[in-house]
Each structure stands twice: as structure tokens, then as C-alpha cells.
Amino acid sequence: MISFQAVGKRYPGGFDALKNITFSIERGEMVFIAGHSGAGKSTLLKLVAAIERPTSGSILVRDQNLGRMKRSAVPYLRRNFGLVFQDHKLLFNRTVFENVFLPLQIGAFDPREAGSRVRAALDKVGLLGREHAYPVELSGGEQQRLCIARAIVNRPAILIADEPTGNLDAEYSGIIMDMFKSFNQVGVTLLVSTHDEAMLRKLRPRVITLHQGELAP
Amino acid sequence: MMAWLSINFHALAATLRKLAGSPLSSFFSICVIGIALSLPTGIFVLLQNIETLSGNFTGSPQISLFLSKDAGSAEVSEIEKRLKGNPGVDHFRFVPKEEALGEFRKDAEFSDVVTSLSQNPLPDAFVVFARENSAKNLENLHQEMLKWPKVAHVQLDSNWARKLDSFLKLGHVATSILAVLLGFALIFITFNTIRLQILTQKDEIEVAKLIGATNTFIRRPFLYLGALQGLAGGIAAWGIIAAGLHFMNGAIQELAELYSTRFILANLGIRESLLLFFLSACLGWLGAWLSVSRHLWQLDSGSQ
Numbered sequence: 159m160i161s162f163q164a165v166g167k168r169y170p171g172g173f174d175a176l177k178n179i180t181f182s183i184e185r186g187e188m189v190f191i192a193g194h195s196g197a198g199k200s201t202l203l204k205l206v207a208a209i210e211r212p213t214s215g216s217i218l219v220r221d222q223n224l225g226r227m228k229r230s231a232v233p234y235l236r237r238n239f240g241l242v243f244q245d246h247k248l249l250f251n252r253t254v255f256e257n258v259f260l261p262l263q264i265g266a267f268d269p270r271e272a273g274s275r276v277r278a279a280l281d282k283v284g285l286l287g288r289e290h291a292y293p294v295e296l297s298g299g300e301q302q303r304l305c306i307a308r309a310i311v312n313r314p315a316i317l318i319a320d321e322p323t324g325n326l327d328a329e330y331s332g333i334i335m336d337m338f339k340s341f342n343q344v345g346v347t348l349l350v351s352t353h354d355e356a357m358l359r360k361l362r363p364r365v366i367t368l369h370q371g372e373l374a375p
Numbered sequence: 376m377m378a379w380l381s382i383n384f385h386a387l388a389a390t391l392r393k394l395a396g397s398p399l400s401s402f403f404s405i406c407v408i409g410i411a412l413s414l415p416t417g418i419f420v421l422l423q424n425i426e427t428l429s430g431n432f433t434g435s436p437q438i439s440l441f442l443s444k445d446a447g448s449a450e451v452s453e454i455e456k457r458l459k460g461n462p463g464v465d466h467f468r469f470v471p472k473e474e475a476l477g478e479f480r481k482d483a484e485f486s487d488v489v490t491s492l493s494q495n496p497l498p499d500a501f502v503v504f505a506r507e508n509s510a511k512n513l514e515n516l517h518q519e520m521l522k523w524p525k526v527a528h529v530q531l532d533s534n535w536a537r538k539l540d541s542f543l544k545l546g547h548v549a550t551s552i553l554a555v556l557l558g559f560a561l562i563f564i565t566f567n568t569i570r571l572q573i574l575t576q577k578d579e580i581e582v583a584k585l586i587g588a589t590n591t592f593i594r595r596p597f598l599y600l601g602a603l604q605g606l607a608g609g610i611a612a613w614g615i616i617a618a619g620l621h622f623m624n625g626a627i628q629e630l631a632e633l634y635s636t637r638f639i640l641a642n643l644g645i646r647e648s649l650l651l652f653f654l655s656a657c658l659g660w661l662g663a664w665l666s667v668s669r670h671l672w673q674l675d676s677g678s679q
């Protein structure tokens with residue numbers, strides 16, 4: 159489903175954020191990207207979602223070579239993904255409902271079904287009662303779950319989450335991890351970055367560890 | 376189809392919300408566009424009115440046609456027949472040489488001279504009123520009449536018409552230049568207002584792009600906004616001109632009464648008005664397109 163072949167990413171300043179990364183992820187897998195801050199986790203996830211382009215090597219996602227992909231094809235690739243961003247990227251002038259509705263609007267989803275889709279997604283993350291609230295009225299944990307609702311409303315084949323439990327306490331982290339596990343059980347491929355060692359020890363998933371931009375043994 | 380309609384409906388609704396969300400700045404942009412458009416359009420309307428007005432001056436003789444002195448009554452009736460059959464001629468009057476001489480005789484200054492003449496030196500003549508007042512029509516008639524038998528001289532009384540015509544032509548060229556310049560101004564105004572709109576929605580655009588929105592999807596509401604704003608500006612221009620004409624007509628009424636004629640300035644016709652609305656919407660659309668495209672281009676080249 160996702161495969162990296164000797165991938166490198168050098169940012170415009172000349173800094174090598176990733177060097178010679180090779181791995182592959184099968185359909186339905188749950189994979190964690192671990193590593194300390196600055197190791198290149200976010201960069202790796204951005205490469206998968208074609209938010210950044212590799213400067214060397216090749217990346218295949220669903221048999222498409224991202225390095226050679228036309229700009230105009232990128233939006234359609236991204237609709238296969240549910241993306242949970244490290245900095246949330248919620249729209250603060252829209253309600254909870256409207257935030258989750260956005261991907262459906264973009265995907266030209268049948269408007270008659272969209273409402274129930276949005277509510278189903280909000281139900282899964284436990285925000286059904288807060289449809290008309292604005293993101294500022296939500297706690298940090300609730301905002302994170304709103305992000306997840308927006309990521310899953312399209313029923314994506316691949317869910318990519320960048321440090322989804324980053325600044326949450328242990329109880330909230332547990333809830334979110336349980337959620338991810340349940341998505342994975344219904345066949346969603348999961349790619350999650352984290353620097354939370356305790357979580358990894360508890361879950362024991364497949365882990366790809368990065369160290370200063372390189373795969374750690 | 377449903378989905379397409381839904382997308383466009385949402386985009387339009389969002390656009391209207393944006394316009395309503397900042398009523399004052401929307402109002403100002405629309406006014407600026409309206410004023411910019413009303414300038415060339417207003418001049419165009421005035422020129423059109425001058426054209427109709429000049430077309431009304433058919434009371435004065437247009438062409439004098441003099442026969443040669445040896446022309447007999449057969450030739451006169453031949454010319455008469457040709458004038459009747461000519462589509463460019465509205466009506467005409469025959470002036471026999473005796474009548475012309477009589478006119479001179481009545482004039483005190485010439486009466487002595489005329490009585491001293493042993494024979495009538497004047498030819499038969501026709502005064503022809505053209506159907507259409509344009510310099511071109513008069514010139515055509517002139518050329519044609521010269522070829523007719525026994526026609527000695529054709530006097531074109533259309534210098535003023537020609538002057539007016541070239542003046543109007545100049546006016547039209549000047550208006551066209553003004554219209555093009557202010558058309559660009561409209562594009563720039565829209566470009567800028569849409570740019571400001573984009574800045575307030577930078578985050579929305581960024582997020583939408585990240586989760587799979589095409590550039591077309593992102594452009595759409597802004598294109599609607601630009602086109603609507605242009606259209607509203609066009610309507611404002613129409614209103615400005617209508618109001619201007621209303622006030623001018625009040626003043627003209629008084630003037631016309633002095634000359635005991637009736638004349639009012641007419642506004643744009645339906646077709647011209649629709650063209651104005653259509654063009655202003657198109658230019659607004661174009662300004663918006665340039666603005667969003669520039670922003671999207673910057674986004675794309677910013678993140679590799």
C-alpha cells in the first residue's frame with residue numbers, strides 16, 4: 159500500500175530531514191513512527207500525503223509514484239487519506255459540524271447523505287452533542303477528537319496521524335488509541351507518529367524508529 | 376449532477392455570506408466599480424443621444440441638384456422618376472427656373488439686376504431631402520446623381536453633418552480607450568478586494584488544499600464573488616447614469632421649451648444594458664481568477 163525506496167528529503171535550506179529511508183506498509187497494517195523531536199517523523203508523514211516531495215528515492219502509494227505525480231492529481235490522492243495534523247488545522251470560524259463537513263463538501267458528496275455521515279463521525283469520537291459549538295469552546299482533547307472526526311468522515315483507506323496524543327494526558331491518550339485500534343479492526347491502514355514510549359510499550363504495534371533522519375536499527 | 380449543483384449552490388451561498396459579512400467594504404468596492412464604469416458608459420450614452428439628435432435635423436435641405444440649362448421637361452421628369460425610385464431619398468421638391476428667378480426678383484438687392492436681364496440665367500433645380508442623414512449616405516447620393524443625364528451640378532449641403540460625424544467618431548474612439556482603461560481598473564479593483572478576501576481565508580484555503588480540494592474548488596467561491604461584485608458595479612453604473620440623465624433631462628426640458636421642440640436624453644437600451652452587466656460581471660470574474668490563481672501559485676511554489 160505504501161512503500162519507500164531509498165527516500166531522502168532535503169529542505170530548501172540544505173538540511174537533510176530524511177536520509178535513505180526504505181520500508182513498506184501493507185494494507186490493513188497499523189504502524190507507528192517513533193523518534194525524538196526533530197527526528198523527521200512529520201516530514202515522513204508529509205511525504206506520504208504528498209504535502210512535501212522527496213528529493214531522492216521513490217515513494218509508491220497505491221501503486222502511484224508520488225515523485226512523478228502531477229500537481230493536479232494530488233488532490234485526488236489525498237482523498238484516500240484521513241489526515242490528523244500535529245497542529246490540528248481546525249477552522250475556528252466554523253462550527254464543529256462544518257469542520258467535519260468540509261471533506262465531504264470537497265469530495266462532492268451527496269448533500270442528502272452528508273449530514274448523517276458527519277453525525278456518524280462525530281458520534282465515533284464522542285462529540286455528537288457539540289455539533290454547533292465552535293472549536294474555541296472545546297478542550298484540547300476534544301479539539302484533537304474533532305480532528306480525528308474530520309479525518310475519518312470520508313471513510314479513508316489510510317489514516318495518517320501526526321502525534322495525535324502529543325499534548326494530552328494519559329487518560330485522553332488511551333481513549334484516542336482505543337479509537338485508532340477500532341478503526342484498524344475495520345480495515346483502515348494506520349500510520350501514526352508518536353514520541354510516547356509508554357504508549358508503544360502498551361500497544362506493541364509495528365514500529366519504525368527514526369533517529370536524526372535515518373532508520374534506527 | 377446533484378453533487379455539482381450542490382457544490383455550486385454552496386459556493387454561491389458562501390459568496391453571498393461573504394458579501395453580507397462585510398457590507399460596508401462590499402458597498403464601497405461596488406461603488407468604486409460603479410463610478411469607474413459609469414464614466415465611459417455615460418459618455419457613450421451622451422454620444423448616442425447626439426447621434427439621434429443630429430438625425431432629427433432633417434428639416435434643412437440636404438442636396439441641391441442643378442440641371443444643365445438645355446434640359447427640357449422630358450429630362451426633368453426623367454430625374455423626377457429617378458429620385459422617386461431612389462431608396463436613399465426621402466422626399467424632394469422641384470424648383471423650376473422661373474420660380475428661382477421669382478425668388479431673386481422679390482429680393483430688393485437683386486431685383487434691379489434681374490429685371491435688366493434679357494433671359495433667365497438660372498437652371499431648373501431639385502432640392503432633395505435624404506432619408507438618412509449620415510455623411511456616407513449623402514456622399515453616395517451625390518456621386519450617383521452626378522452620373523444622371525443633364526445634371527450639371529450637385530451641391531452637397533452636408534459639411535456640418537460631416538463635421539459632426541467625424542466628431543462623433545472621435546468621441547467613440549475616445550470612449551473606447553476610456554472603456555478599456557477603466558475595464559482594467561475594474562479588474563485591478565476586483566483583484567485587490569479578492570486578495571483581501573483571500574487573506575481573511577488563508578487558513579480555510581490551506582486546510583481545504585491539504586485535505587484534497589482541487590484548485591477549481593478553491594477558486595469557485597471567489598470567482599462568484601468577483602463576478603457578483605462586477606455585476607453589482609455594472610448595475611450601480613447603470614443607476615448612476617439613469618440618475619444623471621434624470622437631472623439633465625430636467626434642465627433640457629426648459630431649453631427645449633424655449634425652442635418649442637421636445638427632446639429628452641435616452642438611457643441605454645435593453646441590449647446595451649445587458650451587455651454592460653455581462654461585461655462587468657466578466658471583468659470581475661477575470662480579476663478574481665487572477666487573484667486566486669496568484670495565491671494558489673504562491674502556495675504551490677512555497678511547498679515543494
Ligand SMILES: Nc1ncnc2c1ncn2[C@@H]1O[C@H](COP(=O)(O)OP(=O)(O)O)[C@@H](O)[C@H]1O
Binds near residue numbers: 173175195199
Ligand atoms: N519546512 C522546513 N524547512 C526546513 N527544515 C525543516 C522544515 N520542516 C522540518 N524541518 C527540519 O527537519 C527536521 C525534522 O523535522 P520534523 O519532520 O518536523 O521532525 P519531528 O516531526 O520528528 O519532530 C527538523 O530538524 C526540522 O527543523
Ligand SMILES: [Mg+2]
Binds near residue numbers: 199200201320321
Ligand atoms: Mg513533528
